[in-house]
Amino acid sequence: MLSVIESVNAAVNNFIWGVPAMICIIGVGLYLSIRTNFLQIRKFPYAIKVTIGRMLRKREASDGSLTPFQAVCTALAATVGTGNIAGVAGAIAIGGPGAVFWMWISAILGMCTKFSEVTLAVHFRETNANGDLVGGPMYYIKNGLKKHWHWLAYLFSAFGVLTVFGTGNATQVNTITTAIDSALINYNVITADNTSTVNLVMGIILAILVAMILLGGIKRIGQVTEKLVPFMALFYIILAVGVVIINWKNVPGVFSAIIRGAFNPASVTGGVVGSFFMSMKKGVSRGIFSNEAGLGTGSIAHACADTRKPVKQGFFGIFEVFTDTIVICTLTALVILCSGVPVGYGAAAGAELTISGFTSTYGNWVSIFTAVAMCCFAFSTIIGWGLYGARCAEFLFKEKAIRPFMVLYSLVAIIGATVDLGLLWSIAETFNGLMAIPNLIAVFLLSGVVVKLVKEYFAGEGKNA
Numbered sequence: 001m002l003s004v005i006e007s008v009n010a011a012v013n014n015f016i017w018g019v020p021a022m023i024c025i026i027g028v029g030l031y032l033s034i035r036t037n038f039l040q041i042r043k044f045p046y047a048i049k050v051t052i053g054r055m056l057r058k059r060e061a062s063d064g065s066l067t068p069f070q071a072v073c074t075a076l077a078a079t080v081g082t083g084n085i086a087g088v089a090g091a092i093a094i095g096g097p098g099a100v101f102w103m104w105i106s107a108i109l110g111m112c113t114k115f116s117e118v119t120l121a122v123h124f125r126e127t128n129a130n131g132d133l134v135g136g137p138m139y140y141i142k143n144g145l146k147k148h149w150h151w152l153a154y155l156f157s158a159f160g161v162l163t164v165f166g167t168g169n170a171t172q173v174n175t176i177t178t179a180i181d182s183a184l185i186n187y188n189v190i191t192a193d194n195t196s197t198v199n200l201v202m203g204i205i206l207a208i209l210v211a212m213i214l215l216g217g218i219k220r221i222g223q224v225t226e227k228l229v230p231f232m233a234l235f236y237i238i239l240a241v242g243v244v245i246i247n248w249k250n251v252p253g254v255f256s257a258i259i260r261g262a263f264n265p266a267s268v269t270g271g272v273v274g275s276f277f278m279s280m281k282k283g284v285s286r287g288i289f290s291n292e293a294g295l296g297t298g299s300i301a302h303a304c305a306d307t308r309k310p311v312k313q314g315f316f317g318i319f320e321v322f323t324d325t326i327v328i329c330t331l332t333a334l335v336i337l338c339s340g341v342p343v344g345y346g347a348a349a350g351a352e353l354t355i356s357g358f359t360s361t362y363g364n365w366v367s368i369f370t371a372v373a374m375c376c377f378a379f380s381t382i383i384g385w386g387l388y389g390a391r392c393a394e395f396l397f398k399e400k401a402i403r404p405f406m407v408l409y410s411l412v413a414i415i416g417a418t419v420d421l422g423l424l425w426s427i428a429e430t431f432n433g434l435m436a437i438p439n440l441i442a443v444f445l446l447s448g449v450v451v452k453l454v455k456e457y458f459a460g461e462g463k464n465a
Helices: 004-014 021-034 044-056 069-081 084-094 096-121 137-144 151-186 192-214 217-246 248-263 276-291 298-304 310-338 353-361 366-397 399-416 421-445 447-459
Strands: none
Touching: 004 021, 004 421, 021 096, 021 276, 021 421, 021 447, 044 069, 044 192, 044 310, 069 217, 069 298, 069 310, 069 366, 084 096, 084 276, 084 310, 084 353, 096 137, 096 248, 096 276, 096 298, 096 310, 096 447, 137 151, 137 298, 137 366, 137 421, 151 192, 151 353, 151 366, 151 399, 151 421, 192 217, 192 366, 192 399, 217 248, 217 310, 217 353, 217 366, 248 276, 248 310, 276 310, 276 421, 298 310, 298 366, 310 353, 310 447, 353 366, 366 399, 421 447
């Protein structure tokens, strides 16, 4: 049965993340960039100034909403996750160092895609029966497109509900247990043979914590993410920059390998990864797995923001992709490639490759800190995706579905702690691709609305930007 699931998933995955996805994701990102005159590059300094300025301004949100800072933290909680640690390691192992270059390209175009998604989500959002602000791809499809396109909203929501259990929960929990297991084994607290009991206990604890936060509502989600995200991102960046500084002599060679490997992978990987398309595919797919540009999911959190300015909130989308991929994913890649740890090109790899990059530089003691960082990353992702799944379930089945969904979602943590990682990552990647299709069609069709809102904003408040 397992082999059948693997072969079906592999066939669907290869199709979705083959030529169709490359054309859709890169194409829509490029189309939006051209239509907005490359806003993400042209107005990048303004985007950073606006977002950081609003982050530092403390204020309370009205009932049923988040402050703009809490909204970006909730969205970053979902994006800055194990994709930044395990996903980047997997992309390098299977696609070679050149995959990092394609990650950058997808991020530059993805900044404009995510800006558009967030802008549309705030512009077309609604208030639900509980008084909460709700929005995202399903709402900008429903409220922005003609009736014959509404099936896309239901398709997105259905894929969304299925995706969150794998992408948002099971793979994240699996990474938490891997990180804690490796730290405990390093210190001889447990042996490799008796990890299953420890993992089960961790799964139960995580399920309880997730349920407590999600069932506390939108306010509690915002309060947890605004404290957890800045701490974990800063903590990880400091550790990673340390590795790069210690191994600074390797940095020029690493950047050379990334650029060469993007167009001729065989020259860097000793012929193991010889396909230019494989390098590109892994870079783009894992980049999107990490920053979610094109999936539309991040816009669900931004739609909850207590703001009346869609374009201003949209700049957080640019900031998010930049922070997630250009900063954190690049640092992870540098940790692996600068530290000189052996990379088994052509074979699957995950968090353990990134951890070995840290431990080879700092020594075994750092495995405790990487375990803490990874647990924070993964846990915050579980919370962010829990909100996304609840919104998708609510769109399909109304408000009555929210609490049962959250309970079921919490229980999946127990499964995630005790099953194999390889197939899970692959299934999660497949559903990610399926989710992107209805969203990208909608963003493409609504690009005119984005252009209009941008022109209005820069004719008014952003005039001197």
